[in-house]
Amino acid sequence: MRTPTPVQALAAGTLILAAACSDGNEPTAPSNETPSAAMQGANQGAPDDPIALARGVPGFGGFYLDAAGKPVVYLKSAAHRARAEQALTPFLRSQGLAPSQLRVLPGRYDWTQLEDWFSRASAGVLAIPGAVFVDANEASNRVTIGVQQGSFARIRGIVERLGIPPEAIEFQETMPVRLLATLRGRVRPVVGGLQINFPGFLCTLGFNAVRNGQRSFITNSHCTNHQGGVESTPYYQPSQNIAPARVATEVSDPVYSQSKTGCPPGYRCRFSDASRAAYTSATTSTLGRIAKTAGPNNGSITISGNFNVTAEGSASVGQVVGKVGRTTGWTAGKVTNTCVNVAVSGTNLGQLCQTLVSARSGAGDSGAPVFKGSSNVTLVGILWGGIVNPNGSSTTFVYSPMANIERELGALTTF
């Protein structure tokens, strides 16, 4: 196994037990020993895998290239140096190294033992909070266990009960391993700002909400099978292709109506482009969380944390608001207009009393949560569209304010 880069070794006196127990690390000289035919036959690993090549050598306990690029092998007995050279020759040649360059360090454990302890330690500790990795470490002839700060005592106690010699284990303090999730990937529990999919379309999940005790999320009305009216639209996150289990079903999407005050003749209108979908019981979600990327207006869609929703509110002209959408990530800019009546291009639908923001958005950002702040945030609405500039670009987005959303969908608990 290759060892993940350790961040920092824990206190050497108590943890780096391997060094204290090691035999003298004096290299031995090249040998003229001739491997037996049986031995040669046993060494049939892939030429690019030195562990596979050498595991049949008696007393083999690990192989690595040191900081200078020189080959080093652990052997319980230096008498088997020639066999190790022979076994490792395909790999050494492929690296431009001569077998005579091989440095032999005295090993205390053979590879079979390390693999056995590796398996036991993996099964015994990886499920324990604070355990990060387990490695049969070819560079230390020990099993290395990576632990988070503050978790050492707990993990060591568990390892002691596994029947592994304590001196065969070394602990390293390390950071937890996190996947570089993106706004377009599968994320559980589900939070705001992530890509969602319904048949034929991609949108963004606005924010989680509870309505009459029902765990739900809010996205655009136009991110349902039919804009206005409930058709039980099924949702997937991030998409049905990647995660085929439905995560939610549309439950609320008021119809558009001509009778709304301010609605132009021939149009049907609403005060928000918003709908609500109820989560399935199998889908986990976190109320009051919006996926956060590294910074605003940098194009990143890699999730680096979360925004915490701590309030609902509105935004005035000149205030800066941000949004997180699956296409353009976190963008932010100033509110330029409030309570604007907007006709949606190519339709007879009107959105009344909407807010315009001077910031970038793109196709797929529909439903994106809009908020004030950069850590603990005030939720102010969901994005639904963009205005095309005369040069064809789009640097203004349109969102439906929270007050309008709750006016049409009912009171929501959002944090």
Add this chain to the structure above:
Amino acid sequence: MGIALILVSTLAAGVPLRLDLVLPDHARRGKAVPITLRLSNPGPEPATVYLQGRPTAFDIVITRADGTPVWRRLDRAVISSILQVRVLPPGQAIEFTERWSQQDDRGQAVPVGEYRVTGVLPTDPPSELRTQTVRLRILP
């Protein structure tokens, strides 16, 4: 009728898609000019197409011969920010049609002369499909 058929882009890996601009090469002054954008899959395999808006947004850009902007279909339009995912079977096409009323962006009738027409289909940002430019003459 003059027809421009132009291979413009590849949307999915190894899958060529054609965006064609179809319009007459001339029109009498004051007569609306029919313009069609046709996205087709000439390949042997289905192609996945990403399209912006609902209904799908498409743009027609008309300039004078010297490049001066005259009219743009989506100028200041508000487009929903949804991304449509469609699978285009081999040999099939999607068409988007518009009729240019021979007015500029301010609603003024354009004079007789030569114009340039380009079709644009926004896809998964920042991508877009853009046709080559086609000549259109407005005759007295």
